Amino acid sequence: MRYLAPDRTAEIFNAVTKWLTARGISLLGSRVLAVRGRKSGQTRTTIINMFSYEGSQYLLAPRGHTEWVRNLRAAGEGELRLGRRVERFTPVEIPDADKEPLIRLYLRKWAWETGAFFDGLKADSPTADIEAAAPGFPVFRIVSKPA
Numbered sequence: 001m002r003y004l005a006p007d008r009t010a011e012i013f014n015a016v017t018k019w020l021t022a023r024g025i026s027l028l029g030s031r032v033l034a035v036r037g038r039k040s041g042q043t044r045t046t047i048i049n050m051f052s053y054e055g056s057q058y059l060l061a062p063r064g065h066t067e068w069v070r071n072l073r074a075a076g077e078g079e080l081r082l083g084r085r086v087e088r089f090t091p092v093e094i095p096d097a098d099k100e101p102l103i104r105l106y107l108r109k110w111a112w113e114t115g116a117f118f119d120g121l122k123a124d125s126p127t128a129d130i131e132a133a134a135p136g137f138p139v140f141r142i143v144s145k146p147a
Contacts, residue, residue, distance in 0.1 A: 002136035024083025
């Protein structure tokens with residue numbers, strides 16, 4: 001399974017973005033994702049980029065099958081936090097065959113930040129190239145839970 005670990009620069013950028021988002025300042029859709037750890041049972045948090053497509057909200061893991069992806073699959077629920085606002089949700093994982101427009105949109109919006117994780121893929125890459133890479137990029141649709 002594809003996974004790219006963050007380097008020190010990315011860890012610093014993510015820490016600053018997470019700090020701002022936790023205080024209510026979203027950077028282009030950033031949220032703090034909180035999910036129960038699959039081994040420890042403790043709540044784990046990370047910064048993510050949320051985006052909209054055809055009326056639904058999505059999360060995409062540009063680094064691949066990360067710990068947050070594995071935890072979200074195991075927990076079957078999570079929280080998206082922006083300052084004091086908390087949105088509880090159920091994730092619906094998107095099949096590889098349906099990811100192409102979502103990956104393309106993500107690249108249009110965040111290639112400046114995460115493009116290096118896409119192994120040369122661009123928003124205007126051929127459909128076949130994006131479809132071939134899709135298994136390496138988990139994508140989840142957010143289904144909000146009532147408060």
